[in-house]
Amino acid sequence: ATHSLFLLPGDGIGTEIMVEVEKLIDWTNAQGLTDFSTDRGLAGGSAYDAHGVAITDEDTAKALAADAVIFGAVGGPKWDNVPYEHRPEAALLRLRKEMAVFANLRPAICYPALAEASSLKRELVEGLDILIVRELTGGVYFGEPKTITDLGDGQKRAIDTQVYETYEIDRIARVAFDLARTRSGRVHSADKKNVMKSGVLWDEVVKGVAKDYPDIKLEHILADNAAMQLVRNPKQFDVMVTDNLFGDILSDVAAMLTGSLGMLPSASLGAPDPVTGKRKAFYEPVHGSAPDITGKGIANPIAMIASFAMALRYSFNQIELANRVEAAIAGVLDDGLRTGDIAQDNRKVVGTEEMGAAILAKLKA
Amino acid sequence: ATHSLFLLPGDGIGTEIMVEVEKLIDWTNAQGLTDFSTDRGLAGGSAYDAHGVAITDEDTAKALAADAVIFGAVGGPKWDNVPYEHRPEAALLRLRKEMAVFANLRPAICYPALAEASSLKRELVEGLDILIVRELTGGVYFGEPKTITDLGDGQKRAIDTQVYETYEIDRIARVAFDLARTRSGRVHSADKKNVMKSGVLWDEVVKGVAKDYPDIKLEHILADNAAMQLVRNPKQFDVMVTDNLFGDILSDVAAMLTGSLGMLPSASLGAPDPVTGKRKAFYEPVHGSAPDITGKGIANPIAMIASFAMALRYSFNQIELANRVEAAIAGVLDDGLRTGDIAQDNRKVVGTEEMGAAILAKLKA
Ligand SMILES: CC(C)[C@H](C(=O)O)[C@@H](O)C(=O)O
Ligand SMILES: CC(C)[C@H](C(=O)O)[C@@H](O)C(=O)O
Numbered sequence: 001a002t003h004s005l006f007l008l009p010g011d012g013i014g015t016e017i018m019v020e021v022e023k024l025i026d027w028t029n030a031q032g033l034t035d036f037s038t039d040r041g042l043a044g045g046s047a048y049d050a051h052g053v054a055i056t057d058e059d060t061a062k063a064l065a066a067d068a069v070i071f072g073a074v075g076g077p078k079w080d081n082v083p084y085e086h087r088p089e090a091a092l093l094r095l096r097k098e099m100a101v102f103a104n105l106r107p108a109i110c111y112p113a114l115a116e117a118s119s120l121k122r123e124l125v126e127g128l129d130i131l132i133v134r135e136l137t138g139g140v141y142f143g144e145p146k147t148i149t150d151l152g153d154g155q156k157r158a159i160d161t162q163v164y165e166t167y168e169i170d171r172i173a174r175v176a177f178d179l180a181r182t183r184s185g186r187v188h189s190a191d192k193k194n195v196m197k198s199g200v201l202w203d204e205v206v207k208g209v210a211k212d213y214p215d216i217k218l219e220h221i222l223a224d225n226a227a228m229q230l231v232r233n234p235k236q237f238d239v240m241v242t243d244n245l246f247g248d249i250l251s252d253v254a255a256m257l258t259g260s261l262g263m264l265p266s267a268s269l270g271a272p273d274p275v276t277g278k279r280k281a282f283y284e285p286v287h288g289s290a291p292d293i294t295g296k297g298i299a300n301p302i303a304m305i306a307s308f309a310m311a312l313r314y315s316f317n318q319i320e321l322a323n324r325v326e327a328a329i330a331g332v333l334d335d336g337l338r339t340g341d342i343a344q345d346n347r348k349v350v351g352t353e354e355m356g357a358a359i360l361a362k363l364k365a
Numbered sequence: 366a367t368h369s370l371f372l373l374p375g376d377g378i379g380t381e382i383m384v385e386v387e388k389l390i391d392w393t394n395a396q397g398l399t400d401f402s403t404d405r406g407l408a409g410g411s412a413y414d415a416h417g418v419a420i421t422d423e424d425t426a427k428a429l430a431a432d433a434v435i436f437g438a439v440g441g442p443k444w445d446n447v448p449y450e451h452r453p454e455a456a457l458l459r460l461r462k463e464m465a466v467f468a469n470l471r472p473a474i475c476y477p478a479l480a481e482a483s484s485l486k487r488e489l490v491e492g493l494d495i496l497i498v499r500e501l502t503g504g505v506y507f508g509e510p511k512t513i514t515d516l517g518d519g520q521k522r523a524i525d526t527q528v529y530e531t532y533e534i535d536r537i538a539r540v541a542f543d544l545a546r547t548r549s550g551r552v553h554s555a556d557k558k559n560v561m562k563s564g565v566l567w568d569e570v571v572k573g574v575a576k577d578y579p580d581i582k583l584e585h586i587l588a589d590n591a592a593m594q595l596v597r598n599p600k601q602f603d604v605m606v607t608d609n610l611f612g613d614i615l616s617d618v619a620a621m622l623t624g625s626l627g628m629l630p631s632a633s634l635g636a637p638d639p640v641t642g643k644r645k646a647f648y649e650p651v652h653g654s655a656p657d658i659t660g661k662g663i664a665n666p667i668a669m670i671a672s673f674a675m676a677l678r679y680s681f682n683q684i685e686l687a688n689r690v691e692a693a694i695a696g697v698l699d700d701g702l703r704t705g706d707i708a709q710d711n712r713k714v715v716g717t718e719e720m721g722a723a724i725l726a727k728l729k730a
Contacts, residue, residue: 089559119485119597140505140527141560148562155531158566162505162525165516192610194454195506197513201523224613228621231596232484245557248589249614256593 003316005036006066008043008059011079011088012289013299013352014072015046020301020356021070021308024325027360033321034312039066043095044074044088044289054090063095068315069282070308071095073289088289096136099280101268102168103175104136104247105310106286108234108254111263113333117342118259124233130254131183131239133176134247136268138168139198141244164198164243169205171271176241177213183238186217190226190242190250199223202243223250230254255286262287262300262341263329265307267314281315283307293340297351300339302329305359328362368681370401371431373408373424376444376453377654378664378717379437380411385666385721386435386673389690392725398686399677404431408460409439409453409654419455428460433680434647435673436460438654453654461501464645466633467533468540469501469612470675471651473599473619476628478698482707483624489598495619496548496604498541499612501633503533504563506609529563529608534570536636541606542578548603551582555591555607555615564588567608588615595619620651627652627665627706628694630672632679646680648672658705662716665704667694670724693727 005025009018028034041059042050054074055063063069074088082088095101110118110128118125143161150156173189180187189206193199203220210218221229223246229236230253242250255264264287270280285303293299306329313322337358338347350358370390374383393399406424407415419439428434439453447453460466475483475493483490508526515521538554545552554571558564568585575583586594588611594601595618607615620629629652635645650668658664671694678687702723703712715723 084565087559093560119489121484121486124484140525143524146562148566151530156566157528157530158561158563159508160527160561160563162527163522165522166520192613194452195458196523196525197511198523198525200449201513201521224617227592227614228617228626231618231621245610246614248557249592249611252589252593253596253618256596261593 002035002037004066005038005311006062006069007038007040008063008069008071009040010043010072010074010289011045011076012073012291012294014074014289016294016297016299016352017285017301017304018070018072020352021304023356024305024308024360024363027363028321034316034318043071043091045076045079047091048079048082048086048088052086054086054088055094060094060098064099064280067278067281068311069095069099070311071282071284072304073285073287075289076291076294093141095282096268097142099282100137100270101280101282102135102137102271103172103269104134105179105267105269106132106134106251106255106264108132108251108258108264109260110258111260111330111333113330114258114260114263114342116259116344118257120234120257124235125257125259128234128258130234130237131179132247132251132254133172133179133239133241134251135168135172135243136247138164139244162196162198162245164201166201166205169202170209173206173209173241175269176239177209177216180216180239181213185215186219186238188219188221188226188237188240190221190223190240190246192223194222198243206241226250227253230257251286260342262339263302263306265303265310267307267310269314281311283311297353298340299352300341301352301356302339305329305356324363328359331362332358367400367402369431370403370676371427371434372403372405373428373434373436374405375408375437375439375654376410376441377438377656377659379439379654381659381662381664381717382650382666382669383435383437385717386669388721389670389673389725389728392728393686399681399683408436408456410441410444412456413444413447413451413453417451419451419453420459425459425463429464429645432643432646433676434460434464435676436647436649437669438650438652440654441656441659458506460647461633462507464647465502465635466645466647467500467502467636468537468634469499470544470632470634471497471499471616471620471629473497473616473623473629474625475623476625476695476698478695479623479625479628479707481624481709483622485599485622489600490622490624493599493623495599495602496544497612497616497619498537498544498604498606499616500533500537500608501612503529504609527561527563527610529566531566531570534567535574538571538574538606540634541604542574542581545581545604546578550580551584551603553584553586553591553602553605555586555588555605555611557588559587563608571606591615592618595622616651625707627704628667628671630668630675632672632675634679646676648676662718663705664717665706666717666721667704670694670721689728693724696727697723
């Protein structure tokens with residue numbers, strides 16, 4: 001049985017770093033470690049240029065049919081003024097919604113070799129390993145009404161709607177608790193229940209789910225305080241579950257803390273199919289399309305490769321191979337290899353291709 | 366003409382730190398530097414205990430009538446389970462809304478003496494001086510519908526509504542641009558226009574206002590990136606204007622960066638009265654009621670005193686006196702005095718009263 005990967009490199013450095021993943025896939029296939037079939041599509045600005053939309057129906061259907069989608073990054077100044085519904089991000093939002101990948105896993109890991117690159121003091125981030133579990137298909141991202149109304153006299157009214165239902169909170173909470181079981185057994189749930197009704201429901205449902213996990217320690221934290229505490233003392237956290245909008249911000253803060261932003265992957269997972277147990281899955285680096293360095297061959301492919309490792313782990317149960325890929329990444333860093341974004345004194349700065357090749361070489365060794 | 370201050374110490378350490386402000390007021394009055402009349406009310410848990418509400422109509426009316434409200438902090442575990450509409454925070458939200466203090470100014474200053482206390486590396490925060498201008502009376506905090514509906518079968522639906530109208534964005538943008546003129550002439554406007562319609566309108570209106578300020582450099586930034594950039598390199602920012610919810614989070618991150626959280630004041634201002642030019646004003650420390658240290662006499666009164674200094678500056682045009690109070694704060698820190706929250710090697714740790722007295726002594730000197 002062949003497993004299908006649908007590759008959406010996107011824009012900017014997305015296409016450059018995806019190449020390194022393809023080389024990896026070629027090798028794991030050749031070794032008989034995997035049996036991936038791959039197909040490629042367009043997303044974001046490149047899809048807009050080719051088809052006038054951020055992603056075509058055809059590519060969306062392919063994403064829905066694939067065992068896993070491997071996504072690069074979208075956006076760039078070239079598309080700053082395309083019509084709102086066709087902006088590059090629309091591809092991402094459409095795929096998240098249609099694939100129903102509600103559980104966004106964002107690990108924030110501080111690679112030991114890079115602890116110095118953090119803006120935080122070394123002792124605060126060394127060994128940091130947080131997992132943000134972000135709800136990805138609900139909340140203010142998708143709630144209706146979502147409108148701008150002209151009121152006349154030069155006045156407009158804009159409305160966005162944050163909507164959460166019990167089942168949406170319940171299922172994301174279970175993902176967080178399940179993951180906590182494989183880690184330290186602690187979950188922080190972040191909301192603004194002191195101001196938002198969705199926060200009140202969020203907290204109520206999460207506390208209800210916690211009753212099914214007596215072995216897990218749940219702590220509530222207000223989202224603003226969570227942001228502060230992430231900056232003050234990030235190691236107090238292990239798993240943090242939160243809604244779509246807070247997750248967007250908190251996961252970015254957590255990622256930035258590590259000093260390893262160009263290194264961090266993410267996985268977005270759907271519910272397991274009741275019959276096959278398979279879940280739709282979408283893997284992408286946390287960083288963006290970096291238009292400023294596009295075309296220079298200097299982008300860091302590590303987050304992209306680590307996203308592929310997450311696919312091996314979560315979609316294909318290839319735990320050992322995933323571990324090997326992750327160890328290869330840590331290995332080249334320990335060897336002193338760096339891309340420009342993580343350059344350090346006395347470390348060798350290499351380009352995208354050389355970094356990809358070094359990781360592959362480690363894997364072979 | 367006497368100027369009226371309405372003091373709402375609130376709960377926890379709020380009452381302890383307010384005492385130090387009252388001593389300051391007594392002195393400035395005695396010196397003839399000010400002519401404040403003061404009255405006191407209850408807010409938060411203490412109001413709930415006395416009257417069954419987070420703030421009475423009578424105290425709300427007094428707040429509305431006063432030239433300035435000086436607020437401590439509210440909340441504590443004792444009131445974790447009071448009915449939602451009477452929770453301590455409700456006092457704050459009611460006052461903000463009824464006083465219509467839409468412009469929340471949150472300076473994040475790194476006191477040189479405390480640069481080491483930041484979790485960030487010293488060079489990244491030394492000299493930091495950011496001003497977050499947060500919209501305070503709109504957005505998801507107050508938008509309707511704001512409900513939890515029972516759908517049956519154990520399912521509920523929670524809704525919060527983010528609403529912004531042109532005039533609300535226009536007026537907060539003008540506050541930010543006006544303040545930028547007194548500072549570095551740069552404004553960042555943060556929103557999520559890639560996902561939220563309110564962000565699209567926000568950006569459109571802010572860009573429109575910018576045309577009236579050709580001398581100010583406006584830069585747009587997505588709120589999630591703003592959070593990251595605050596952590597990565599906070600000194601790139603000067604004035605940042607943003608909505609109620611993003612402002613809640615971003616100002617907390619900015620405050621925490623400084624290592625001076627117990628030191629930071631805030632001001633919330635209304636629109637100038639068309640006839641008198643007076644604006645309603647509400648001053649409060651950024652920190653909370655700190656139930657864990659309440660009653661020990663060790664709370665840091667500096668943020669509270671600095672909030673009073675902001676009142677002198679923004680409500681009473683006592684710029685010189687405000688400068689003197691702020692210099693007195695910096696002075697005692699330079700002298701090596703510290704409260705427990707900012708304790709450092711080789712620095713003398715003092716209690717609330719001693720710190721207040723030291724600041725007053727500096728002022729007299
Ligand atoms: C690009 C944007 C729509 C997206 C989001 O807001 O979710 C991004 O910030 C992310 O976190 O994946
Ligand atoms: C206490 C709470 C309602 C409040 C808010 O969310 O605005 C606080 O966090 C603040 O920032 O002043």
